[in-house]
Amino acid sequence: xxxxxxxxxxxxxDLVELGDYADPGELAWMLEEVFDANTKPLNWPPYVFVxxxxxxxxxxxxxSDHSVTDAYSMASVPYEIWELYSAAIxxxxxxxxxxxxxxxxxxxxxxxVSDLTDRHSAIEHWRELIAATGGQLPGFPVxxxxxxxxxxxxxxxxxxxxxxALRFDRACRVQGGHTAAGIFACLALAGRALGNQKKFYSVVxxxxxxxxxxxxxxxxxxxMSPVSFKVTDAFPDLLRSVRxxxxxxxxxxxxxxxxxxxxxxxxxxxxxxVSYMDDRVVPxxxxxxxxxxxxxxxxxxxxxxxYLWVSRSHEGICLNFRHPGTATARSAVDRYxxxxxxxxxxxxxxxxxxxxxxx
Numbered sequence: 152x153x154x155x156x157x158x159x160x161x162x163x164x165d166l167v168e169l170g171d172y173a174d175p176g177e178l179a180w181m182l183e184e185v186f187d188a189n190t191k192p193l194n195w196p197p198y199v200f201v202x203x204x205x206x207x208x209x210x211x212x213x214x215s216d217h218s219v220t221d222a223y224s225m226a227s228v229p230y231e232i233w234e235l236y237s238a239a240i241x242x243x244x245x246x247x248x249x250x251x252x253x254x255x256x257x258x259x260x261x262x263x264v265s266d267l268t269d270r271h272s273a274i275e276h277w278r279e280l281i282a283a284t285g286g287q288l289p290g291f292p293v294x295x296x297x298x299x300x301x302x303x304x305x306x307x308x309x310x311x312x313x314x315x316a317l318r319f320d321r322a323c324r325v326q327g328g329h330t331a332a333g334i335f336a337c338l339a340l341a342g343r344a345l346g347n348q349k350k351f352y353s354v355v356x357x358x359x360x361x362x363x364x365x366x367x368x369x370x371x372x373x374x375m376s377p378v379s380f381k382v383t384d385a386f387p388d389l390l391r392s393v394r395x396x397x398x399x400x401x402x403x404x405x406x407x408x409x410x411x412x413x414x415x416x417x418x419x420x421x422x423x424x425v426s427y428m429d430d431r432v433v434p435x436x437x438x439x440x441x442x443x444x445x446x447x448x449x450x451x452x453x454x455x456x457x458y459l460w461v462s463r464s465h466e467g468i469c470l471n472f473r474h475p476g477t478a479t480a481r482s483a484v485d486r487y488x489x490x491x492x493x494x495x496x497x498x499x500x501x502x503x504x505x506x507x508x509x510x
Contacts, residue, residue: 154254164200169181169185169201178203182201182212183450185199185201185214186199186214186449189214190214190215190216191216192216192218192219197215197216197218197219198213198214198215198216198219198220199213199214199215200212200213201214211232213225213228214449217371218371219253219369219370219371220369220370220371221358221370221371221372221373222373222426222428222446222460223358223360223372223428223433224368224369224370224372225446226428226430226433226436226446227367227369227433227434229435229438229439229442229444230433230434230435230436230438231247233435233438233442234246234247234435235247247367248366248367249367250367250368250369251364251365251367251368252368253365253368253369253370253371253372256365256368256370256372257370260359260407264406264407264410267406267410267414268414269414269415271406271414272402272403273376273402273403273405273406273411274406274411274414274415276376276377276399276400276403277377277403277411277412277415278415279377279379280352280377280379281415281417281419283350283352283379284352287419287422288354288419288420288421288422288423289352289353289354289379289422289423290422290423290455290457291422291423291457291474291483291484291487292338292341292342292345292346292348292351292423292487293342293345293346293483293486293487294346294483295455295457295474295475295477295479295480295483295484296477296479296480296483297477297479298454298455298475298477299454299475299476299477299480300452300454301452301475301476301477302450302451302452302476303450303451303452303453303456303473303474303475303476304473304474304475304476304481305447305448305450305471305472305473306471306472306473306474306484307469307470307471307472308469308470308488308492309467309468309469310467310468310469310470310491310492310495310496311467311468311495311496311499312466312467313465313466313467315467315496315499316330316463316467316468316499318499318500319333319468319495319498319499320333322498322499322500323336323390323498326386326387326390327387327390327391327394328387328390328391328393328394329394330429330463330468331397331427331461332390332393332394332397333390333495333498334427334461334468334495335351335378335380335393335397335425335427336386336389336390336393337491337494337495337498338351338353338425338459338491339351339380339382339389339393340382340389340490340494341487341488341490341491341494342382342487343382344490345486345487345490348382349381349382350379350380350381350382351378351379351380351382352377352378352379352423353377353378353379353423353424353425354375354376354377354378354421354423354424354425355375355376355377355378355397355400355404355424355425355426355427356373356374356375356376356404356424356426357373357374357375357376357400357401357404358372358373358374359372359373359374359404359405360372361405373404374403374404374405374406374407374408375404375408375421375424376400376401376403376404377400377403378396378397378400378425379396380392380393380396386498421456422455422456422457423456423457424456424457424458424459425459425461426458426459426460426461427461427463428460428461428462428463429463430462430463430464430465431463431464431465436464436465437465439464439465439466440465440466446462446471448460448471448473451473452476453475454475455475456473456474456475457472457473457474457475457484458472458473459471459472460472470488470491472484472488
């Protein structure tokens, strides 16, 4: 691998005509091939821009390898594109904040954890989880059936609209929690109801943009952490347990997962990951509905992984998830998230409204 630094304005965009398409299926297949060919982590650049022009409108697509863009990086793109485009039309300078280099952050992170030992609290946190889950990272709370080699399926549920999300948040705060704690509590209660899980286990990503210079940077500002807690009957007690565990997990996430595994002498892979992000803090997020902004997840063929991304936006709370592409796994995941939705709606006092959608 080689590092080369270029100055502002030294890069240009190459325009490649991909053709005219009348069939949406053919267009989607072509785009998938383009994205797979141009977003590889060891190629530069590991991202590609595509425009789809129609009479009266244009769709702009940005695809990127996950190694160089976290969720916040991608969520920041729509506003920057709108600002750059609007400024160009008006003939004025765009109001875009300076972005510092992710490479500088990576170097400082490596220095910070270079002398980490197995006595560090983050290492102990990982050791506890691995011991409790049989020497590996936790799996999905309910059985998924025999592994298959089919592509994973990507699904989503609109759990709450904006008003119901606000009611859910208030109900959780009155009982000593907050929205994130309430969602994790519902995940745990669903695991107990369907899988007899006495404790909830997962791996959870947290952002590591803990200094102002990294706020507008594009990169992988994410640390992974264990999250585990006992599933108690009293909901206020459960919320408080979740809140304390998430607080502990945020500290653990400041140590990179790869470094933690290196210190532990382990080579482990995550199987059940739960991510929570409040998109309302992202610049321009209040315009996403008007801009028809969408965030999509690429295909995967892993036979075990279940990933859940919980996003709270100005429109409400959405669950995006992917799971093994077998019929048994789909049934298990559907039952689990239907139970989560029932529990969450009961807490908020909202009428049941979630609908599964295939992306």
